[in-house]
Amino acid sequence: MMRELQNLIQSITPVNQAAIQRATERQTQLTKPTGALGDLEALSVRLAGVFGSERPAPQGxxxxxxxxxxxxxxxxxxxxxxxxxxxxxxxxxxxxxxxxxxxxxxxxxxxxxxxxxxxxxxxxxxxxxxxxxxxxxxxxxxxxxxxxxxxxxxxxxxxxxxxxxxxxxxxxxxxxxxxxxxxxxxxxxxxxxxxxxxxxxxxxxxxxxxxxxxxxxxxxxxxxxxxxxxxxxxxxxxxxxxxxxxxxxxxxxxxxxxxxxxxxxxxxxxxxxxxxxxxxxxxxxxxxxxxxxxxxxxxxxxxxxxxxxxxxxxxxxxxxxxxxxxxxxxxxxxRSAAATLREMQTFEEAGVPT
Structure with a gap:
C-alpha cells in the first residue's frame, strides 16, 4: 500500500511552464488594459499551466x-x-x-x-x-x-x-x-x-x-x-x-x-x-x-x-x-477566468488599434 501511495506522489509532475508563458503573453494582448481584470488574470494563467493550454477550457x-x-x-x-x-x-x-x-x-x-x-x-x-x-x-x-x-x-x-x-x-x-x-x-x-x-x-x-x-x-x-x-x-x-x-x-x-x-x-x-x-x-x-x-x-x-x-x-x-x-x-x-483567456480577442484579432 505504501508503494502505491509513493507511486501516486511520484506521478505528480509540475504544471506546464510553456503553457504559462504562452498564456502570460496572450494576457498582455487581450482587448483590455493590462491588469484590468485583476486577480482573474493570474488565475487564468495558473489554469493554463494546470491544463497545459493558453486557452484552458475546464468545465465539469x-x-x-x-x-x-x-x-x-x-x-x-x-x-x-x-x-x-x-x-x-x-x-x-x-x-x-x-x-x-x-x-x-x-x-x-x-x-x-x-x-x-x-x-x-x-x-x-x-x-x-x-x-x-x-x-x-x-x-x-x-x-x-x-x-x-x-x-x-x-x-x-x-x-x-x-x-x-x-x-x-x-x-x-x-x-x-x-x-x-x-x-x-x-x-x-x-x-x-x-x-x-x-x-x-x-x-x-x-x-x-x-x-x-x-x-x-x-x-x-x-x-x-x-x-x-x-x-x-x-x-x-x-x-x-x-x-x-x-x-x-x-x-x-x-x-x-x-x-x-x-x-x-x-x-x-x-x-x-x-x-x-x-x-x-x-x-x-x-x-x-x-x-x-x-x-x-x-x-x-x-x-x-x-x-x-x-x-x-x-x-x-x-x-x-x-x-x-x-x-x-x-x-x-x-470558469470565468479561464473563459477570458480562452474567448477574449486580442487587439490584433479584433482589429482594435493600440
Missing part, C-alpha cells in the same frame, strides 16, 4: 465530501455533539424537492452545476445502504489524539488511497475541478494540531472557534491542541497526519494528490482542507501549483496556511461551514 466540477468522526470530540472541543456527523451524512444524501441532498453544499452545487459525491471515511454510526454513499471507513472514528495516535499508518494510507480513487472516479466522469470537502464534528481540532506542527506555530495561533464555541471552550480547545503537540514530537508529514489527523483529512489528501496527478485543478475550501494541503505540499511540492484556494475562512490559522503555501484566496465571505461550500462558490470565478 465535483465536490467530494468525506465524513468522519473524531475521538477528540468526546473532549468537548465542539459546540455540537458527535451524533451530528451521521445525521449530516443522511442530509447530504436526502431526497428533497430541489434534488438530492438538503445541505448547503448540495444547494450551492446544484446552483453552479457541480456533482456531489459523499464518502463514509469513518463515521461512528450504522449508515444505511445508499447508492450515492461511497464506503471507505476502516474504523468508526479516530482515536483521541490528545491521548494516543489518531490513526495507524496503515489506516492513514488506506484513506489516502480511497480519496484518490474517488477523485479518479469523478474525473473520469468529467470533472475538471475537484473540490475536497469534509464533515466531521471536532475536525478543526486535528486540523489545528497538524497546522501547528507543520508550521511550527503555537497552539493558540492556529486554534479557532470551529462550530462557534465560547471563550471558555476555546481555551479548553487550545489546551487540548497543546496537549496533543506535547504528547508526540513527530514531524514527518505522513507521521503528523497519522498521529494527529482524521480519516476525512487523509481522504482529502488523496483527492488532492490524484487530482494533481491527472492534471486537474484542486479548489480548496477552508481550514480543514488546508491542513490536508499542508501535508500534501510537504510530501510533493509540485502539488502547490494545482491548488486554488477559494475564500479566506473565518477559522484562525487559515491565513497562516495560505501564507505558507504562497496562495491568495479569491474572496472573504466569513465562511466557516466546511462541506466544500467555499470551494463550490469559487467555481464560477475560475
Amino acid at each position: 466540477a465535483a465536490v467530494l465530501v468525506a465524513a468522519g468522526d473524531h475521538g477528540v470530540a468526546q473532549d468537548g472541543v465542539s459546540a455540537y455533539p458527535p451524533e451530528v456527523t451521521p445525521a449530516m451524512v443522511l442530509n447530504f444524501l436526502a431526497d428533497t424537492p430541489a434534488g438530492p441532498g438538503g445541505t448547503a453544499v448540495n444547494a450551492i452545487a446544484r446552483t453552479v452545476g457541480a456533482r456531489v459525491y459523499v464518502m463514509d471515511a469513518g463515521v461512528n454510526a450504522d449508515l444505511p445502504i445508499h447508492p450515492a454513499l461511497h464506503r471507505a471507513a476502516v474504523r468508526r472514528g479516530t482515536r483521541n489524539l490528545r491521548e494516543e495516535a489518531a490513526m495507524t499508518p496503515q489506516e492513514t494510507q488506506t484513506l489516502i488511497l480511497a480519496g484518490a480513487a474517488l477523485a479518479r472516479e469523478a474525473i473520469e466522469a468529467g470533472a475538471d475541478f475537484i473540490v475536497p470537502g469534509e464533515m466531521g464534528i471536532g475536525n478543526t481540532t486535528p486540523a489545528a494540531v497538524i497546522t501547528a506542527r507543520l508550521l511550527e506555530l503555537d497552539a493558540a495561533a492556529v486554534t479557532g472557534r470551529g462550530t462557534g464555541v465560547d471563550d471558555e471552550r476555546l481555551a479548553h480547545k487550545v489546551a487540548v491542541v497543546q496537549a496533543a503537540l506535547d504528547r508526540s514530537n513527530v514531524t514527518a508529514p505522513l507521521d503528523v497526519l497519522a498521529e494527529f489527523g482524521g480519516y476525512e483529512i487523509a481522504a482529502m489528501l488523496g483527492m488532492m494528490l490524484q487530482t494533481a496527478a491527472l492534471h486537474r485543478a484542486v479548489v480548496l475550501d477552508g481550514f480543514v482542507e488546508g491542513s490536508a494541503a499542508l501535508v500534501g505540499v510537504a510530501l510533493c511540492p509540485a502539488l502547490r501549483d494545482y491548488l486554488f484556494p477559494a475564500g479566506h475562512c473565518a477559522e484562525r490559522g487559515h491565513a497562516a496556511q495560505l501564507a505558507h503555501l504562497g496562495l491568495k484566496p479569491m474572496f472573504d465571505l466569513g465562511l466557516r461551514l466546511g462541506e466544500g461550500t467555499g470551494g463550490v462558490l469559487a467555481l464560477p470565478l475560475l
